[in-house]
Amino acid sequence: xxxxxxxxxxxxxxxxxxxxxxxxxxxxxxxxxxxxxxxxxxxxxxxxxxxxxxxxxxxxxxxxxxxxxxxxxxxxxxxxxxxxxxxxxxxxxxxxxxxxxxxxxxxxxxxxxxxxxxxxxxxxxxxxxxxxxxxxxxxxxxxxxxxxxxxxxxxxxxxxxxxxxxxxxxxxxxxxxxxxxxxxxxxxxxxxxxxxxxxxxxxxxxxxxxxxxxxxxxxxxxxxxxxxxxxxxxxxxxxxxxxxxxxxxxxxxxxxxxxxxxxxxxxxxxxxxxxxxxxxxxxxxxxxxxxxxxxxxxxxxxxxxxxxxxxxxxxxxxxxxxxxxxxxxxxxxxxxxxxxxxxxxxxxxxxxxxxxxxxxxxxxxxxxxxxxxxxxxxxxxxxxxxxxxxxxxxxxxxxxxxxxxxxxxxxxxxxxxxxxxxxxxxxxxxxxxxxxx
Amino acid sequence: xxxxxxxxxxxxxxxxxxxxxxxxxxxxxxxxxxxxxxxxxxxxxxxxxxxxxxxxxxxxxxxxxxxxxxxxxxxxxxxxxxxxxxxxxxxxxxxxxxxxxxxxxxxxxxxxxxxxxxxxxxxxxxxxxxxxxxxxxxxxxxxxxxxxxxxxxxxxxxxxxxxxxxxxxxxxxxxxxxxxxxxxxxxxxxxxxxxxxxxxxxxxxxxxxxxxxxxxxxxxxxxxxxxxxxxxx
Numbered sequence: 001x002x003x004x005x006x007x008x009x010x011x012x013x014x015x016x017x018x019x020x021x022x023x024x025x026x027x028x029x030x031x032x033x034x035x036x037x038x039x040x041x042x043x044x045x046x047x048x049x050x051x052x053x054x055x056x057x058x059x060x061x062x063x064x065x066x067x068x069x070x071x072x073x074x075x076x077x078x079x080x081x082x083x084x085x086x087x088x089x090x091x092x093x094x095x096x097x098x099x100x101x102x103x104x105x106x107x108x109x110x111x112x113x114x115x116x117x118x119x120x121x122x123x124x125x126x127x128x129x130x131x132x133x134x135x136x137x138x139x140x141x142x143x144x145x146x147x148x149x150x151x152x153x154x155x156x157x158x159x160x161x162x163x164x165x166x167x168x169x170x171x172x173x174x175x176x177x178x179x180x181x182x183x184x185x186x187x188x189x190x191x192x193x194x195x196x197x198x199x200x201x202x203x204x205x206x207x208x209x210x211x212x213x214x215x216x217x218x219x220x221x222x223x224x225x226x227x228x229x230x231x232x233x234x235x236x237x238x239x240x241x242x243x244x245x246x247x248x249x250x251x252x253x254x255x256x257x258x259x260x261x262x263x264x265x266x267x268x269x270x271x272x273x274x275x276x277x278x279x280x281x282x283x284x285x286x287x288x289x290x291x292x293x294x295x296x297x298x299x300x301x302x303x304x305x306x307x308x309x310x311x312x313x314x315x316x317x318x319x320x321x322x323x324x325x326x327x328x329x330x331x332x333x334x335x336x337x338x339x340x341x342x343x344x345x346x347x348x349x350x351x352x353x354x355x356x357x358x359x360x361x362x363x364x365x366x367x368x369x370x371x372x373x374x375x376x377x378x379x380x381x382x383x384x385x386x387x388x389x390x391x392x393x394x395x396x397x398x399x400x401x402x403x404x405x406x407x408x409x410x411x412x413x414x415x416x417x418x419x420x421x422x423x424x425x426x427x428x429x430x431x432x433x434x435x436x437x
Numbered sequence: 438x439x440x441x442x443x444x445x446x447x448x449x450x451x452x453x454x455x456x457x458x459x460x461x462x463x464x465x466x467x468x469x470x471x472x473x474x475x476x477x478x479x480x481x482x483x484x485x486x487x488x489x490x491x492x493x494x495x496x497x498x499x500x501x502x503x504x505x506x507x508x509x510x511x512x513x514x515x516x517x518x519x520x521x522x523x524x525x526x527x528x529x530x531x532x533x534x535x536x537x538x539x540x541x542x543x544x545x546x547x548x549x550x551x552x553x554x555x556x557x558x559x560x561x562x563x564x565x566x567x568x569x570x571x572x573x574x575x576x577x578x579x580x581x582x583x584x585x586x587x588x589x590x591x592x593x594x595x596x597x598x599x600x601x602x603x604x605x606x607x608x609x610x611x612x613x614x615x616x617x618x619x620x621x622x623x624x625x626x627x628x629x630x631x632x633x634x635x636x637x638x639x640x641x642x643x644x645x646x647x648x649x650x651x652x653x654x655x656x657x658x659x660x661x662x663x664x665x666x667x668x669x670x
Binding site: 131373 | 573
C-alpha cells in the first residue's frame with residue numbers, strides 16, 4: 001500500500017533554559033546535523049517534594065475540554081499521577097430513540113451525534129441501511145457520497161485544527177481554518193439548505209441532487225483551500241512553541257494503539273497504516289488514488305501532521321471525484337424504499353401504493369443484521385443495525401470512534417504535566433455528542 | 438525530526454494477498470464464511486454453537502463460558518491475529534422469549550478479516566459473560582457502556598461501573614426493552630430527585646482518597662459515606 005511518511009526538518013535554536021533559568025523541558029534539542037531530536041519520554045523535572053498529592057477537577061464546563069468532558073486529576077506537584085475521566089453529561093439515548101423510528105427518520109439523529117461530521121454520518125447510516133435492505137445505489141450517488149464524506153472530513157479536521165491551535169496558544173490559524181470551513185458550509189447550504197445538521201442522504205439515494213453550478217463551486221474550493229492549508233502549515237508546523245508543546249506528548253506505540261482500540265488519525269500517528277477506506281473499502285474507494293499518511297512516534301505532533309496530510313489527500317480524492325462525476329439519477333428506482341416521483345403518485349396506481357405504504361408504514365428490511373464501518377475523521381465509525389422484519393430497527397448501535405479513543409486518555413496523560421493534558425486531550429479530537437450519544 | 442532508523446509502519450493487510458474491494462450485492466444468507474470460523478470449529482469444537490453468514494458478514498455464536506479462551510486464541514494465533522476489538526454491544530429483541538445477544542465485533546488488521554462473535558444469554562438467568570479486557574484494552578469502556586445500558590455483567594472487568602448514566606442511577610438499564618422510552622419516573626419525580634441530590638457528592642470514594650479530601654468533607658457527609666452511600670456524579 002502506498003503510504004506517505006511526513007518528515008519535517010526543523011531548524012531551531014534555544015538557549016536551553018527557560019525564563020527561570022531551569023533547563024528546558026521541551027525537546028528543542030538538535031543533533032549534529034541540525035535535526036530536532038524526539039523526546040521518547042518526558043523527563044521527571046519536578047523533584048519529589050514529599051508533599052500531598054493534589055486533586056484537580058477539569059470540566060465539565062471548561063473550554064479546553066472540547067465539550068462536557070470532566071477529568072479528575074491527581075497531581076504530584078505539576079505532574080499528573082492519575083487521571084479519571086467522566087463522560088455522559090450529554091447522554092440523550094440516541095440508540096434508544098432509534099428503536100422507535102423508521103430508517104429514514106433516524107438519519108437526522110446521525111447528524112446530531114458527531115455534529116462536526118454530520119454529512120459523513122448520514123452516508124455511513126445510509127450505507128448500513130442499504131445493506132440491510134439489500135439494495136444497490138446508483139453510480140452518481142456513489143460519487144456524490146464520496147464528495148460528501150471528504151468534504152466533511154476536511155470540515156471536521158479544520159475545526160480540530162482551529163480549536164487545538166487555540167488550546168496551544170495560536171489564534172490566527174483558527175480564523176483561517178474557520179474561514180475555509182465556512183466555504184464548505186456554504187456548499188452544503190446551497191445543496192441541502194442546512195449547514196450543521198444537513199441530513200444529506202436517504203436510504204437508497206440522497207436528499208436532493210446537487211444544484212447547477214455546485215460542482216464548479218466545489219472545484220473552486222479544491223483550488224483555493226490548499227493555499228490556506230499551506231499558509232497554516234507555514235505558520236504552525238515549524239513553529240517553535242507548537243513543536244515544543246506537542247512533540248513527545250501522549251505517546252502511544254503501535255501495539256498499544258491497536259490494543260486500546262484507537263482508530264483514525266490517532267492510530268495512524270502511531271505508525272499503523274489502517275484506514276477503513278483502504279482495508280475494508282466502501283463507495284468504491286479502492287478505485288481512488290490516495291495515500292494514507294502515517295506518523296512515526298505516535299505523539300501529539302504526529303497526529304497533527306497526519307491530519308494535515310489527510311486534508312491534502314481529501315482534496316486529491318475530491319478532484320478525482322469531480323473528474324468522474326457521472327450524469328444520471330441519484331436515487332435508485334427501487335420504489336419499495338425510495339419514494340416514486342410525486343407526479344407519478346397521482347397518475348400511476350402502483351406508485352400511489354408505494355407512496356402510501358412508505359409514508360404510513362415505512363419500508364421494511366428483511367430479518368438480518370449488519371455492521372457497516374466508514375472512516376470518519378475521528379476513526380472507524382460503525383453502525384450496527386439489527387432488523388426483525390419491521391420498519392423500525394430492533395437495535396441501532398453507533399460505534400463511536402472518539403469514545404474508544406478517549407478511553408485511552410489515562411494511559412496518555414499520566415506522567416505528563418497538567419498543561420500538557422490540554423494538548424493531549426485536544427489531539428484526540430473528541431466530540432462529546434458522539435461520545436455520550 | 439530524526440526518523441527512527443528501524444521504523445516501518447505496521448501496514449494493515451500485510452498478511453493478506455487479496456486486494457480489498459467494495460462488497461457488491463452480498464447475499465442475505467449464505468456465502469463463503471470467514472476462514473476463521475472453520476478454524477474456530479476445529480480448535481474449539483462444541484464451544485462453537487453456530488456459524489451464520491448474513492449480508493456477507495460472518496457471525497460465530499460461541500459458548501459464553503469459553504469466550505475468554507476463544508478471544509485470547511483469536512488474538513494470539515499467528516493465523517488469526519484479531520488485534521482490534523472494534524465494538525462490544527448487546528441486542529435485546531422485541532420478542533421477550535428470545536435470548537439476549539452480546540456482540541463483539543473484531544477485526545484482524547494483518548489479514549483484513551472481520552468477525553462477529555456472539556454469546557446468547559437466556560432470559561431468567563443471571564446476565565453475565567466473561568470480560569475480554571485482558572485481551573483487548575479497548576474493552577474497558579465498551580464493556581462498561583454495555584453494562585450501563587443492558588445490565589450485563591462482564592466477569593473479570595477491572596472497574597465495572599456505570600459510564601454514561603451517573604453512578605446512583607436507580608431506574609434500571611435504559612436500552613432494555615422493558616425500559617420505557619421516557620424513563621420510569623415522571624418528569625416531576627425526575628426533577629425532584631435531581632433537586633434532592635447532594636451537589637457536593639461529585640467525587641467517588643476513590644477520588645476522595647486523593648489529597649485526604651475525605652477529611653475535609655462536612656461531618657454529615659462523611660458519616661453518610663462511611664455507611665456505604667455511594668457518591669459520584
